[in-house]
Amino acid sequence: MNPAATLRLRRFTAFAFTAWACLALLHNVMAHYVRAPAPEWPLEIAGVGGIFIIQATSPEGARKGIRAGDRLLAFDGQPLGHWSSRGRLALTEGVPNVYTVEKPDGKRRDYQLSPQPPGAIGPVSTILQLAILGVGLVYLTIGMAVWRSRPGRVEAWALLLFCTTMATALFTAVRADNVPWAYPRMVLNTPLLGAAAFHLFTTYPFEPHWIVRHRRIQLLPYGAALLIGALFFLQAPLGLPPALAPGLSFLSGLAFAAVGLGTLVRERRREHDPDVTARADVMLIGALVSFVPVLLILIAQYFLRSSLPYYYAMVWLFFFPIAVAYGILRRDLFDIRGAAKSSVAYGLASVAITGVYAVLIAFSDALIVSFDVNARSPAFQVGFLFFAILLFNPIRNSLQRFVDRTFDRDRATYRHAVREISEAMVSMLSLREIGDRILIALTDTMGVERAMVLLLDDDERVLRPTAWRGDWDSPSLNTEIPASHPIWKHLWMRREELTRRDFDDEPDPEARESCRDVFDTLEMEILVPILFGVDLLGVIAVGRKITGERLGVDDRQLLRTLANQSAIAIENAQAYDEIAKLNETLEARVEERTQELRETQQQLVQAEKMKSLGQLVAGVAHELNNPIGFVHANLQLMDDYVNKLLRAEKDSPEAEKARAAINKLLSRSQEGTNRVKQIVLDLKTFSRMDQTAVQEVNLHEEIDRTLTLMEPRLKDAITVRREYGDIPRVRCNAGQLNQVFMNLLMNACDALEEQGGEIRIASAPHGGGVRLEFQDDGPGMSPEVQSRIFDPFYTTKEPGKGTGLGLSMSHQIIERHGGRMVVSSQEGHGARFIIDLPLDATPVEAE
Numbered sequence: 001m002n003p004a005a006t007l008r009l010r011r012f013t014a015f016a017f018t019a020w021a022c023l024a025l026l027h028n029v030m031a032h033y034v035r036a037p038a039p040e041w042p043l044e045i046a047g048v049g050g051i052f053i054i055q056a057t058s059p060e061g062a063r064k065g066i067r068a069g070d071r072l073l074a075f076d077g078q079p080l081g082h083w084s085s086r087g088r089l090a091l092t093e094g095v096p097n098v099y100t101v102e103k104p105d106g107k108r109r110d111y112q113l114s115p116q117p118p119g120a121i122g123p124v125s126t127i128l129q130l131a132i133l134g135v136g137l138v139y140l141t142i143g144m145a146v147w148r149s150r151p152g153r154v155e156a157w158a159l160l161l162f163c164t165t166m167a168t169a170l171f172t173a174v175r176a177d178n179v180p181w182a183y184p185r186m187v188l189n190t191p192l193l194g195a196a197a198f199h200l201f202t203t204y205p206f207e208p209h210w211i212v213r214h215r216r217i218q219l220l221p222y223g224a225a226l227l228i229g230a231l232f233f234l235q236a237p238l239g240l241p242p243a244l245a246p247g248l249s250f251l252s253g254l255a256f257a258a259v260g261l262g263t264l265v266r267e268r269r270r271e272h273d274p275d276v277t278a279r280a281d282v283m284l285i286g287a288l289v290s291f292v293p294v295l296l297i298l299i300a301q302y303f304l305r306s307s308l309p310y311y312y313a314m315v316w317l318f319f320f321p322i323a324v325a326y327g328i329l330r331r332d333l334f335d336i337r338g339a340a341k342s343s344v345a346y347g348l349a350s351v352a353i354t355g356v357y358a359v360l361i362a363f364s365d366a367l368i369v370s371f372d373v374n375a376r377s378p379a380f381q382v383g384f385l386f387f388a389i390l391l392f393n394p395i396r397n398s399l400q401r402f403v404d405r406t407f408d409r410d411r412a413t414y415r416h417a418v419r420e421i422s423e424a425m426v427s428m429l430s431l432r433e434i435g436d437r438i439l440i441a442l443t444d445t446m447g448v449e450r451a452m453v454l455l456l457d458d459d460e461r462v463l464r465p466t467a468w469r470g471d472w473d474s475p476s477l478n479t480e481i482p483a484s485h486p487i488w489k490h491l492w493m494r495r496e497e498l499t500r501r502d503f504d505d506e507p508d509p510e511a512r513e514s515c516r517d518v519f520d521t522l523e524m525e526i527l528v529p530i531l532f533g534v535d536l537l538g539v540i541a542v543g544r545k546i547t548g549e550r551l552g553v554d555d556r557q558l559l560r561t562l563a564n565q566s567a568i569a570i571e572n573a574q575a576y577d578e579i580a581k582l583n584e585t586l587e588a589r590v591e592e593r594t595q596e597l598r599e600t601q602q603q604l605v606q607a608e609k610m611k612s613l614g615q616l617v618a619g620v621a622h623e624l625n626n627p628i629g630f631v632h633a634n635l636q637l638m639d640d641y642v643n644k645l646l647r648a649e650k651d652s653p654e655a656e657k658a659r660a661a662i663n664k665l666l667s668r669s670q671e672g673t674n675r676v677k678q679i680v681l682d683l684k685t686f687s688r689m690d691q692t693a694v695q696e697v698n699l700h701e702e703i704d705r706t707l708t709l710m711e712p713r714l715k716d717a718i719t720v721r722r723e724y725g726d727i728p729r730v731r732c733n734a735g736q737l738n739q740v741f742m743n744l745l746m747n748a749c750d751a752l753e754e755q756g757g758e759i760r761i762a763s764a765p766h767g768g769g770v771r772l773e774f775q776d777d778g779p780g781m782s783p784e785v786q787s788r789i790f791d792p793f794y795t796t797k798e799p800g801k802g803t804g805l806g807l808s809m810s811h812q813i814i815e816r817h818g819g820r821m822v823v824s825s826q827e828g829h830g831a832r833f834i835i836d837l838p839l840d841a842t843p844v845e846a847e
Contacts, residue, residue: 010157014147017164017196021140024171024185028133031179039091039115043099045072051243054101064111066101073108074100079242091115135318136170139163142321146328153504155204155328162196163321169193170317187249188229194253195221201260205279205327206267221256228252254295261287275499275525279327286323290316431455434569435467438540438562443469446555447546452522454481455530455538455570463488463539470543476522481539486511487518491529492536497556498527526551528559532567540566634665634672641665694842696729699737699770703761706741713749717756725764732841736813740821743806744774744833750797751778751831769819769839775832781825789823817841 042058043066052072073079076098091097096114103109143163150156168189172182199218202211211217232245268280293316435453442451450470454463463481481488486508490498500519506512518527522541530538540563542551551559641658707720714720748759762773781789781796788794790811814821818838825831 007152010154014157014160017161018140018144020189021136021164021167021171024168024189025133025136025140027179027181028171039093039118041091042113042116043072051247058113058116061111061113064113065109066099066111066113069104071102072099073102093117132170132173136167138318139167139170139321142325143167146325149329153328155200158196158200158203159321159324159328162193162200165189165193165196166317166321184232187232187246188225190249190253191225191228191256192222192253194256195225197257198260200324201257201264204324205276205283206264206271208263208267221252224252224256275501282323282327286320290318290320431466431570431573434566434573438566439467439469441558441562442540442542446542446551446558448543449546450523450543452476452524452541453538453566454479454541456536466538479518479521481518485514485518487515487527488536490515491527491539492531495529495531497529497559499525526556526559528563530563530567530570532571537567537570634669638662638665638669694731694733696731697734697737698729699727699763699772700724702734702738703741703772706738706745709742710745710749713746714759718749718752719758721758721760723760723762725762727763727765727770728839730770730837730839730841732817732837733843736843737817740810740813740835741774743810747806748774748776748778748831751776757830766836769837769841772835772837773832774835775830777830780827780829780831781823782827786823786825790821813843816843 042061043054044056045052045054054066054070054072055068057066057068077100093115096112099111099113101109101111140163143160146156147160168185172179172185172189198221202208202218228245228248231240231248234240235242235245264280264284268277268284271277271280435455438453439451442448448470450468450472452468452472453466455466456462457464461483465477465479468477486506487498490502494502500516503512503515506515518524523543524541525544526542528540528542529536530540540559542559545551641661644654644658707714745759751757752759757777760773760775762775764771785796790808792808794808811821814835814837818841820834820836822834823831824834
């Protein structure tokens, strides 16, 4: 059967069995709490396997000689086994019925008894009925809850089938005489209950190999239960004995459950996995507490005609589903054997203390009689009480310490180990030493066969073995768990210890097998993550104990404590190593980084300078082309005029005209060469701005020099308005200030490039220094842009048209000169840059 069909089968049967239990509950509630009260039976009976034993009778029946333990055979001449044909027995108040009873000696008698009036049942029976209904609801709720939380698990399915059939039995068991179809339901449900028990015991926590190979064996008891149900309805037409089908129902149910339980016990003895055996122990203890009392009463009632009502013991049945659900849902099981051992020890100690005090009281009484002491005097009573209190506490404390040392030695040893490890790890700064200390605690304190500590290699993001104890082979010691491994994710996300069984619910088969391979390769029983905050620092891998016992709750608590302590120690050791390495290389790294920053700064300055020079070269080339062009043309004309002069040497008027033209050409050529010389001089001055010395300069001349270089960009619909005031000379680095002026003017030209406009340059004395203003009537800037305009690498230009360093460098230059540079702008109303400089604006680096 493919997985999809198997899942559909499980869902269908889960729904059918749940509906079966809910129907029984509905019939019980309707019969006893919804319908009008009906007359009560004069006899209280318990039916097992077609045998009905009288357990109590009405006062009328007692007067007529009916006793508990008698067997009820027929009602109004009709065998009780034929109830199925009528659903339920109808009683009429005041109308007597005939009951055929068989005495223990085998004699049969007919008794005419009237029904008891409605409500005649006693409060004890009512409370018992409600309690059994509550236990049935516990079964139904637990089965549905486990199935809902583990819908894909076969053990959850088996538990649901068992819980629903048991709930049906509980809902039908008490006061079945008033419940419709109660008897047929019990006959049908009993073998189903046995089949479900067999199914559960052969599924969880072990699956025998013969069940794994032939899973249909688990379905055979269900088929037998259906056949018995069919036989029950056909036995009357076939003329079979009425007790045949009920007897088979009881015996088959008992047999199925017994075979399943025997299989569980047999597999428990063969299993060596301590975690699985612990779950089997929980299940067996739950079955022992819940079912043995009921089974003993049922067997006694069936074979010995006991009159003890079996449903009295049904109140204890609630323990079994809780135990099984606890084993299925919980990862870490409570150490039952350890708790039982301690409980027995403390019980024996209490008995011993009681015996000591009994002897003490007897001895004291003998002393009082011998010495004729007045034991009733207040002084004697107070003194004796004080003496008893003083004696009691030392004895109690001594016995408690003795029990702890003798029966709870592991817990005391663990507490001592944790204390020692906590003190030792405070001073550990070596990862190897930390790993060795953890392993010593594991092997010596817990007594495990082998253990390993895997720590994180942060460079390669893998967990590698760092320390180990025990017998290891080379493949295990070379194990690496990379960050991409599924088990890494589980360790980091779950943040708790993991066992191989924790991956049974993993939906990805490949991830499930990959995680299981880690446990199989290392032969580990448990992996404990070492976590610090959100970081996974390592893993503690622990094998089995030498004694073969499972790792209990105390063991896991010790492992968690070790992991927490080691996480802090590992973090401290890594921090210490980092500090040591930093101390070794700090000065070299600082010098290296400083040199890198210097080189980067020089490169950025040079890049900005080259950008400005590149823009200047384009304009300078145009400016140089004009004077050179007309100088070249004039030289050609001058050559013609010289030739004419030589030819007209004798003609005095012509010679005078030639000389005048030559002088004019020479004059114009001189003007052109002077223009070229000035452009070259300005360019040379600008290009060597970082090499200029600090001196007193006329800022107007420096601005004009920059404007001269900017003329190619200022001719296209851009006008410059100078509003120079009377300002003194300023001591500064002229080359650096020229860079500032160039950056401001280029940004203004960029802002006015499309629509043209005006650039206003103003100067005036201000606060003992000078103030310069560069203003344009371009599109302006938003407040957000203004707040970041001086940030390095911030630019509003298109990619490739700006570095975002011009204004940042300009702002730094002005600040180094002891000045201040601010911007004010509104969108659509241009931008204004204000520079305030002191008269002695010597740059900081020049001092």
